[in-house]
Structure formats: structure tokens, C-alpha cells
Amino acid sequence: MNIAVIYLLLLKATVTSFAGMGSLPQIRQDFVDSYHLVSADALSEAVLVGRATPGPMGAYVVAVGYMAAGWPGAVAGWLALVTPAFAALPLLATVQRWLHLPRVRALVDAVVVAGAALLVPAGVGLALEAVDQLRRLM
Amino acid sequence: MTPSVRQLAWIVARDVNRTVGGGMASMELLRRSFEARRWVDAQTHGLFVAVSRLTPGTNILAYCAAVGWRLRGWRGTLAALAAASVPASLVISGLAATLVRLDRYPAVRVALSAGMFIAAALVLSSAWNLLKPYARAGRARFALMISAAAGVLYALDLTPVRILLICAVVGALMPERRSVATGRRGDTRETART
Numbered sequence: 001m002n003i004a005v006i007y008l009l010l011l012k013a014t015v016t017s018f019a020g021m022g023s024l025p026q027i028r029q030d031f032v033d034s035y036h037l038v039s040a041d042a043l044s045e046a047v048l049v050g051r052a053t054p055g056p057m058g059a060y061v062v063a064v065g066y067m068a069a070g071w072p073g074a075v076a077g078w079l080a081l082v083t084p085a086f087a088a089l090p091l092l093a094t095v096q097r098w099l100h101l102p103r104v105r106a107l108v109d110a111v112v113v114a115g116a117a118l119l120v121p122a123g124v125g126l127a128l129e130a131v132d133q134l135r136r137l138m
Numbered sequence: 139m140t141p142s143v144r145q146l147a148w149i150v151a152r153d154v155n156r157t158v159g160g161g162m163a164s165m166e167l168l169r170r171s172f173e174a175r176r177w178v179d180a181q182t183h184g185l186f187v188a189v190s191r192l193t194p195g196t197n198i199l200a201y202c203a204a205v206g207w208r209l210r211g212w213r214g215t216l217a218a219l220a221a222a223s224v225p226a227s228l229v230i231s232g233l234a235a236t237l238v239r240l241d242r243y244p245a246v247r248v249a250l251s252a253g254m255f256i257a258a259a260l261v262l263s264s265a266w267n268l269l270k271p272y273a274r275a276g277r278a279r280f281a282l283m284i285s286a287a288a289g290v291l292y293a294l295d296l297t298p299v300r301i302l303l304i305c306a307v308v309g310a311l312m313p314e315r316r317s318v319a320t321g322r323r324g325d326t327r328e329t330a331r332t
Contacts, residue, residue, distance in 0.1 A: 014195045016299045019268055020161065021261055023195075025298040045250060048257040049233045055155045055226025056164075058196030062227040063234040074231040081227070082219050084195025085203040089215065092189050092204050103310045106280075108192055109272070110309020113281045114302050116268035117288035123261035130254035137247055 001037055003072045009035070010061050010080030015087075018108075020057025021047075022115035024122045027064055037068040040129050047126065056081070139176045143210050143217045149175075150202055151221035161190070161198035164222075168205070177209060199223060284309055 009030045013023035024047065031037045038046070046067050050060020058081055065077025098104050141149075153167035165187060172178035178186070186204045193200035199222055206218030237250070272281035284305050291301040 012299070016194060016302060018191070018194060018197075020196045020198075021265075022268075024261065029297065041250075041254075044254040044257055045237055046234060047261065048250075048253045049230055049237060051257060051260045053226055053229050053233065054157055055229070056196045056198050056223060057161065058199070059223065059226045059230055062230045066231050066234040071231065074227070074234070078223060078227045081196060082199055082223050084193065085199035085219055086215075087195075088189050088193040088200035088203040089207050091192055091200075092185070092207065106312060107306045107310040109277070109280065110284050110305045110312075111302055112191070112268060113272060113284040113309070114288040114305035116265045117285035118292060118298055118301060119261055119265035119268075120289075121292060123258045123265065126254055126261060127258035130251050130258065133247070133251045133254065137244065137251065 001035070001069060003069060003076050006037070006065060006068055006073055007076035007080055009037075010065060010077055011083055014058060014061060014080050015084045017058075018112050018115050021051075021060070021119055021122075023058060023061060025118045027061070028122060028125070031064060031068060038064065040125075041133060042067040044126050044129060140209060141175065141177055143213050146177075146206060146209055146214055147217040147221040150205075150218045151225055154198060154202065154222040155225045161196065161201070164198045165190070165201055168201070172205070178205065182208070280309075280312060283312065 010023075010027065013026035013030065016026060017023040028040075028043060032040050032043055043064065046063035047060050049063045051057070053059065061081050062074050062077035065073035065075070065080070067073070069076070149171045150168065153171055154164045157163040157167060165183075169178070169180075169183045172183065173180065186201050186208075189204050190197040190201035193203075199219060202218040202222040203215050206214035206216070208214075210217070269281055269285070272278060287308055288301055288305050291304060296304075
């Protein structure tokens with residue numbers, strides 16, 4: 001798979017999440033279910049490696065990129081990790097102008113809560129896959 | 139006081155890459171370092187935190203981008219982002235490379251399966267850590283309704299992006315009393331109208 005496509009798929013996930021692990025449901029859908037770029041096991045390993053390493057929580061996307069396409073994929077993952085952060089610059093300029101509006105704050109809260117809720121099926125899915133893998137090994 | 143780009147990069151790399159507790163833990167370490175050096179005051183830190191919560195992606199990286207911009211412009215932004223993300227990314231890539239070579243051995247597969255349980259627990263704890271402040275701020279009902287809406291949409295097999303967009307609209311239409319993401323109270327007149 002083209003590295004640019006991997007970058008764009010990872011960027012789609014990171015730019016539509018509002019927390020480090022919030023990108024997991026979208027990554028799971030694109031990389032495991034839709035395009036079969038990584039196996040469910042490999043995605044679990046990427047999450048584990050990312051979460052076991054000190055640093056930003058969302059950095060597991062680097063491991064996802066590596067699992068999908070080796071070192072170039074890891075670079076694509078790193079770029080997808082840092083790209084959304086640049087949105088903070090225009091936000092910094094405008095946030096004081098709009099943040100006093102209750103509707104805007106409620107909208108942000110709703111995105112954070114929904115992102116957290118979507119992590120639940122992702123976590124349960126990981127646990128079920130672990131059980132399945134252990135069964136196969138036994 | 140304004141730090142040099144090198145000083146800024148060192149503090150960010152040191153504080154962000156030594157925490158495993160998530161972005162808020164890193165932000166707290168950075169706040170202490172910045173305030174001790176008088177680079178950033180408490181009010182500006184609060185603004186950076188709010189911006190980081192509003193920015194898509196990883197919160198701590200948005201925080202670092204905002205701090206870097208305020209302190210040293212574009213060079214500060216690039217240096218802070220690199221300092222926050224490159225060390226962890228190198229370690230993660232190295233670990234992933236090692237894992238790929240080793241996972242053909244049965245013992246390693248068993249260990250990885252056990253590790254997947256840990257990963258599942260970590261993912262679920264991330265969800266709880268994001269939701270917990272809403273219960274504390276007396277917005278449990280709001281969180282429950284948005285979570286339920288997200289659950290229903292997920293069951294309907296909608297994509298995560300669509301689920302987030304729909305929930306954002308639902309959230310914006312719901313009565314609002316106090317924001318957790320920004321820590322600010324809503325306008326009372328607006329609240330009364332809603």
C-alpha cells in the first residue's frame with residue numbers, strides 16, 4: 001500500500017479524535033476491517049507497544065504504521081500523529097472569541113464523551129481477540 | 139522570560155517522554171517546569187489546556203504546539219512538537235520491529251495474548267479517564283445521554299467520524315451548565331433559554 005495512503009488513513013483517524021486513544025475505532029475500521037492492512041492481532045500489539053511506552057498516548061499510531069509498512073509506515077504514522085497539532089495555532093487565536101458560547105463548549109464536551117464511549121467496544125474487542133488467540137494457542 | 143529553542147525542546151522532551159499517565163500528567167509536569175522558569179503563567183497555561191482539548195488529535199502535542207508558538211514562534215512549535223513526539227516514536231518503532239521478529243515463537247504468542255488483555259484494560263481505562271471528569275462536574279446525565287447516543291449509532295454500524303459528528307450536534311443542542319473540556323461555566327442567560 002502506498003505510504004501516502006497510509007498517512008492519509010492514519011491522519012483521518014487522528015484528526016477526527018480528541019484524545020490519544022480516540023483514534024482507535026477509526027484505525028480498526030480502516031486498517032483491519034476495510035483495507036486489511038494489519039491483522040487484528042497486529043493492531044492489538046501496536047496498541048500494547050504504544051501504551052507501554054512513555055510519551056504521548058496517541059503515539060501508538062507510529063506502531064500501526066510500522067505494522068502496516070515497516071519504517072516508512074512508522075514515519076507516516078509519526079506525521080499523522082503530529083499533523084493535527086498544528087490546528088492548535090489558529091485555534092489559539094480564535095478560542096477566546098468563541099469559547100464563551102455555551103453551545104460551542106457543549107459541542108466540544110459531546111465530542112470528548114462520544115470519543116470515550118467508542119473506546120469501550122474497541123477495548124472489549126481487544127479482550128475478545130486475546131481470548132480467541134489464547135484458545136487457538138492452547 | 140523567553141527560553142531559547144534548545145531550552146524549550148529539552149524541557150518538553152524531558153517532561154513529555156517520562157510520563158505514562160497520559161497528556162494531562164505531562165501537561166502538569168510542563169506547567170511546573172514553565173512556571174518555575176517564568177516562561178508561562180498559570181492563566182496562559184489554562185488557555186493552552188483549553189486549546190489542546192479543542193484540537194483534534196493528541197492533546198499533549200497540541201499543547202506543545204501552542205506553547206512553542208507562544209514562546210518561540212514557528213521554530214518553537216516545530217521544536218516542541220519534535221521534542222514531544224520523536225523520542226517516544228523511535229522507542230515505539232523499535233519495540234514494534236522487535237515484536238514483529240519475535241512473534242513467530244509460541245511462547246512469545248502466549249505472552250502477547252496476555253499483553254492484549256493489558257491493552258484492552260488500558261483502552262477501557264482511557265475511556266473511563268475521559269468520562270470521569272463529567273461525573274465529578276455533575277454532568278453525568280449529559281455524559282450518559284451522549285454515550286448512549288454513541289452506542290446506538292455504533293450498533294447501527296455508522297463510521298466513528300459520523301458518530302462523532304452526530305453526537306457533536308446532539309451535544310450542542312442539549313442544555314449546558316458547565317463545561318468539563320474548558321472548565322468554564324456557561325452563560326446563565328443562554329442556559330435559561332435552553
